[in-house]
Amino acid sequence: MNPVLLETIGLHKRFLVGKTTKGPYLHAVDDVSIRIERGESVGMVGESGCGKSTLVRLVTRLLDASEGAIVFNERDIGGIAAKQFARRPERAKIQMVFQDPTDSLNPRYTAFDCIAEPVRLLTDKNNTGEALARRVAELADSVGLPPELLSRFPHQLSGGQKARVGIARALAPEPELLILDEPTSALDVSVQAIILQLLARLRRERGLSYLFVSHDLNVVRLLCDKVVVMYLGRVIESGPAEALFTNPRHPYTKALLSAIPGATVDGAAVERIRLQGEVRSPINPSPTVCRFYGRCPQGQGERCVTAMPLLREVGPAHSVACHFD
Amino acid sequence: MNAPIPLLEVRDFGLEFRTRSGTVHALADINLAIHKGETVGLVGESGSGKSVLSYAILGISDRAARVTGGTAVFGGLDLLQARESELADIRGREVSMIFQNPRTALNPIRKIGRQIEDVLKRHAAVPGIALKSRAIEALREVNIPDPERRYHAYPFELSGGMCQRVMIALALACKPALLVADEPTTGLDVTTQAGIMDLIKGLAAAHQMATLFITHDLGLAADYCDRIVVMHAGHVVESAPVAQLFAAPRHPYTAQLIRATPARDSLLGALSSIPGNLPDLRREDLPPCRFSERCLNVTAQCCESLPRIDADATHAVACWHPLLAGEAQPVAKAQVESAIPEAGA
Numbered sequence: 065m066n067p068v069l070l071e072t073i074g075l076h077k078r079f080l081v082g083k084t085t086k087g088p089y090l091h092a093v094d095d096v097s098i099r100i101e102r103g104e105s106v107g108m109v110g111e112s113g114c115g116k117s118t119l120v121r122l123v124t125r126l127l128d129a130s131e132g133a134i135v136f137n138e139r140d141i142g143g144i145a146a147k148q149f150a151r152r153p154e155r156a157k158i159q160m161v162f163q164d165p166t167d168s169l170n171p172r173y174t175a176f177d178c179i180a181e182p183v184r185l186l187t188d189k190n191n192t193g194e195a196l197a198r199r200v201a202e203l204a205d206s207v208g209l210p211p212e213l214l215s216r217f218p219h220q221l222s223g224g225q226k227a228r229v230g231i232a233r234a235l236a237p238e239p240e241l242l243i244l245d246e247p248t249s250a251l252d253v254s255v256q257a258i259i260l261q262l263l264a265r266l267r268r269e270r271g272l273s274y275l276f277v278s279h280d281l282n283v284v285r286l287l288c289d290k291v292v293v294m295y296l297g298r299v300i301e302s303g304p305a306e307a308l309f310t311n312p313r314h315p316y317t318k319a320l321l322s323a324i325p326g327a328t329v330d331g332a333a334v335e336r337i338r339l340q341g342e343v344r345s346p347i348n349p350s351p352t353v354c355r356f357y358g359r360c361p362q363g364q365g366e367r368c369v370t371a372m373p374l375l376r377e378v379g380p381a382h383s384v385a386c387h388f389d
Numbered sequence: 390m391n392a393p394i395p396l397l398e399v400r401d402f403g404l405e406f407r408t409r410s411g412t413v414h415a416l417a418d419i420n421l422a423i424h425k426g427e428t429v430g431l432v433g434e435s436g437s438g439k440s441v442l443s444y445a446i447l448g449i450s451d452r453a454a455r456v457t458g459g460t461a462v463f464g465g466l467d468l469l470q471a472r473e474s475e476l477a478d479i480r481g482r483e484v485s486m487i488f489q490n491p492r493t494a495l496n497p498i499r500k501i502g503r504q505i506e507d508v509l510k511r512h513a514a515v516p517g518i519a520l521k522s523r524a525i526e527a528l529r530e531v532n533i534p535d536p537e538r539r540y541h542a543y544p545f546e547l548s549g550g551m552c553q554r555v556m557i558a559l560a561l562a563c564k565p566a567l568l569v570a571d572e573p574t575t576g577l578d579v580t581t582q583a584g585i586m587d588l589i590k591g592l593a594a595a596h597q598m599a600t601l602f603i604t605h606d607l608g609l610a611a612d613y614c615d616r617i618v619v620m621h622a623g624h625v626v627e628s629a630p631v632a633q634l635f636a637a638p639r640h641p642y643t644a645q646l647i648r649a650t651p652a653r654d655s656l657l658g659a660l661s662s663i664p665g666n667l668p669d670l671r672r673e674d675l676p677p678c679r680f681s682e683r684c685l686n687v688t689a690q691c692c693e694s695l696p697r698i699d700a701d702a703t704h705a706v707a708c709w710h711p712l713l714a715g716e717a718q719p720v721a722k723a724q725v726e727s728a729i730p731e732a733g734a
Contacts, residue, residue, distance in 0.1 A: 111578035112549070222666060252434040252605065253649045257660035264657055279579060282608075282651040286660075323583035324653065325608035338587065339580050342534060343548075 066101040068135075069273050070123065070158075070241055073097055075132035075142075077118050081347060088348040092118040094297035096132075100241065105267060105274040107288030107305065109281060109320065113343065115297040116277050120243055123275065124158055125149040137240070156186040156237035163246040165226035169218040175229045176214040179203055179236055186237035203232040207262060224255035231262070235270075243275045248283060260286060281324050285309055290381070293317050296346055296355040299375065303382030313384040315362045337361060354387075362388045395422035396599050397446070397567055398700065402459030402469070404445050411671040415441050416623045419459065420700040423567065428593060428600040430614035430631070432607055432646070436667050438623040439603045440489075443569045445469075446601075447486055448476040463567070482512040485560035487570040487589075491552035495544040501555045502528070502540030508562045527558040531588060550581035557588060564596050571603045586613050607650045611635055619643045622667045622679035624695075629704040639704065639711035642680050678708070686710045 075096045078089040093115045100106050110116055121127040123134060125146050134142035141154055149155055159182075162168035169178055179200045184191045201211055207228040218226055227247065234242055247263070248256045264287060267274060278284050284291060285305055292302040293314065301314040312318045319337040341359045349355065354368045367387045375383040402419040405412050416438050423429050431439045444450050446461055448468060461468045463484065466475065480486075488494035496504055505524040509515045515523050521540070528536035531554040544552055553573060560568060570589060574582040590613055593600050604610050610617055610631070617634045619627045619642065627640040638644040645663045665683035668675060677695040681687045690709050698707045 111580060253607070253646065254434050254663035256662070257649045257651075258662040260651075260660065261657060280651070281579065282653065282655070286651055286655070286657045319580055323579040325579075325582070325606055325612050336583070336587075338584060 066103055068099055069102045069104075069137065070100040070275075071098070071135045072119075072123065072142075073133045073135065075119070075122060075134065076130045077115075077122055077127065078130045090347050091297050091349055092346065093122065093129075094349075096294075096297075096299055098292055098299065098302070100273050100275060102240075102273055103267070103271050104290060105276060105288045107276045107278065107284035107291040108294065109278060109284055109291060110294035111343075113296075113346070114294040116294055117245070118297075119294075120160070120245060120275070120277060124160055124243060125155075156182075157240045158243065159234040159237060159239035159241070160243040160245065161230050161234045161247045164250045165223060165230045166218060166250070168230060169226060171218055174215055174217055175204070175209070175221065175225075176200055178218075178229050179214075179232045182233055182236040199236075203236055204228075206235065206266070207232045222255075223251050224259060227251060227255075227259050228262070231259075231266070235266070239272070241273045241275065243277070245277045246279065247276075249279065256283075263287060281309075281321065293320065296344060296349070298355055298385065300356065300386070301382075301384045302375075303379065303384075307379055307382050311379075313378055313382070313389045314356075314386050315360050315388070316356050317384075319361070356386075362386075395424050395700075396427075397421075397423045397461065397463045397601075399442075399446070399461045400459055400700065402442075402445070402461060403457035404441065404450070405455055405457055406451065406453045407455060408453060408671075413670045414623060414675060415454075415670060416445070417457075418695070418697065419625055420698050420705075421618060421625060421628070422700040423599050423601060425566070425599055426593070426597045427616065428590070428602055428614045430610035430617040431601060431603045431620060432605060432610050432617060433620035434667060435605065436622075437620040439605075439620055440571055441623075442620070443486070443571055443601060443603055447480055447484060447569065448473070449480075478512075481508055481565075482563045483565050484567045484569065485563070485565040487553075487556050487560050487568065487573045489572040489575055491549065491556040492544060494556060495552060495559075497544055500541050500543060501547070502542075504555075505559055505562055508559055512563045523562075527562050528555070530561070530592070531555070531558045532584075533558070549577055550585065553577065553581075553585055554588070557585070557592070561592055561596075561598075565598060567599045567601065568593065569601045569603070572605070573602075574609070575604075582609070589613075607646060608652065619646065623670060624679050624707060625698050625705075626680065626708070627704075627706045628698065628700075628702075629706075633704055637712075639706040639713075640680075640708050641684050641686055641710075641712060644712055680708075 075093055077093040078091050081090050082088045096119060108116055122129050125141060128146050129142055132142065133140050136154055144152060180196055183196060183199050204211060204214055209225060209228045209232060213221060213225060248259050251259060260283065266272060276284060276288055288305050291305050291308045293300055295316050301317045312321055319339050322337045339359045344355055344358055352370055352372055354363060354373050357363055357368045373385045373387050375385045377383050378389060399419050399421040402416060404416040405414050419442060433439055446468060456469050502524045505527050506520045509520055509523055525536045525540055528539055533539050533551065533554050574585050577585065602614055614631050616630050618625055621642050627643045635647060638647055648661050649663060651660060663683060668679055668682060676692050678691045681691040696707055696709060698705045
């Protein structure tokens with residue numbers, strides 16, 4: 065087993081929605097423990113509002129957790145206030161590639177400036193003149209961005225080129241963990257494949273770890289070793305990608321997989337599981353009711369409303385939180 | 390074959406935009422037929438003209454748009470020549486549209502029940518006292534829980550999936566013969582997406598409604614369409630029944646598009662992207678085949694003319710050198726990521 069790079073232990077994030085500190089609170093992330101090993105690529109899936117983005121913001125230390133610890137490289141970074149974290153050396157080691165390459169690049173910065181800024185700010189060596197230019201050229205080359213495009217502004221670049229700038233920028237401070245928030249969802253399929261292959265190669269060459277957040281399960285399957293499925297702030301299933309895709313255990317994971325479009329193209333018709341009902345409210349949720357109760361095609365019994373199912377191991381490194389497994 | 394007279398028939402349709410930076414030849418030689426009860430998928434990269442085509446059919450193009458020729462006959466009326474008042478009667482009643490982003494397409498300061506009533510009032514001659522019950526019924530039909538209460542909701546109070554359901558209720562309030570759905574599930578979760586698509590498909594079947602389904606997601610189109618029309622840079626390049634298109638694509642672009650889409654059993658190394666970009670549609674020297682500059686099988690003939698696509702044919706392809714069934718297409722070096730110079734190697 066590889067050494068653990070990042071681990072969250074019982075992480076909680078509650079947002080106050082009421083007027084006094086008594087609450088009510090919105091439980092965005094609820095008792096989440098995930099583990100990313102060195103060189104591992106972990107996919108995180110779940111519908112909007114399930115807490116994926118909040119978790120990402122906690123891990124990148126843009127938000128302070130309400131409870132729990134974040135251990136990065138054997139050091140607890142969860143205790144550092146988000147405001148202080150910007151000046152910590154760990155800041156350079158956790159980098160992020162954002163969803164929309166157009167919105168996340170400064171429109172008044174050229175591609176060169178975009179890539180040079182993190183080099184100047186987050187690495188103390190080689191930060192001027194020629195050395196900087198050389199480093200930026202090197203980064204651009206590693207993501208397959210032609211050097212003549214470095215003087216261009218984002219609006220003069222195509223979607224795929226902007227995605228490359230976003231990746232080069234994230235690689236600039238030589239991170240160990242790269243957080244990818246739907247890096248290809250804004251791209252056309254015609255360039256999606258090449259960006260995915262680029263990400264796979266960079267991971268291999270640089271020994272990076274990925275936390276890959278995505279809606280597109282087909283893409284997650286291609287790029288990830290391990291998958292974590294979230295539902296309303298809680299991890300409901302996690303396991304090796306292969307096991308999870310071939311033998312999903314939680315009813316929500318099953319529904320999610322059967323909803324992948326194109327599942328019937330190869331002839332083998334997949335039985336569709338359709339979820340009925342509404343998502344439960346994340347505001348002051350009952351601690352004893354399964355979050356999936358009400359939409360779950362299986363759980364109608366009393367157990368689901370009297371005891372919250374906890375994660376249990378059901379296979380090698382494969383855990384699921386359901387009474388009915 | 391389906392009914393002999395199509396519900397909507399677009400022939401030799403062309404459209405351009407006059408802009409300050411030149412004329413954009415957005416659509417050219419579009420031939421397309423949609424029959425009663427049929428679901429036709431319109432797929433292609435962004436910028437291929439899918440939305441422009443659907444807007445033109447509904448007569449809601451931008452003011453800079455100019456039709457350069459052709460016809461779009463719907464129920465005996467040429468929509469391109471019709472007066473605005475004729476179109477206003479058809480839109481919403483016989484041809485409806487579901488827009489891409491329901492949050493911006495709905496009126497943010499009007500209750501959703503009222504918005505459905507507006508459509509019924511304008512098109513369905515529903516008596517005033519029956520309006521509210523009809524609007525609630527429309528909400529119930531799209532599986533909105535507790536429709537009596539949701540009647541009073543504003544769009545911001547509803548989730549994205551719910552807003553899209555309201556949008557569908559609006560579009561289907563008058564039981565149109567043709568529904569144009571412009572990326573109705575983009576930005577929604579896969580589980581919600583499946584629910585919305587099942588809903589559209591079910592309602593279409595119940596009312597014998599034809600659907601023009603615009604998407605960039607080939608997998609989604611494969612699941613829900615009877616026939617698929619592939620567009621590239623303002624041209625229709627291929628049109629075929631869905632099974633045939635996926636089993637044996639004949640246009641090189643379609644074949645590459647299918648290979649670029651990750652599927653259930655695809656491997657990362659086997660995926661390939663399509664080299665090059667869409668040509669700049671402002672160019673005056675656009676080649677007859679707008680794919681020719683990205684195509685690997687290009688010959689001199691491709692730069693002289695383009696075979697006309699026949700809207701009535703079962704499997705039509707606009708290519709001089711269509712692929713044969715089962716023919717593997719050569720993969721260009723540039724398509725494979727590893728061909729990019731390795732860093733510091």
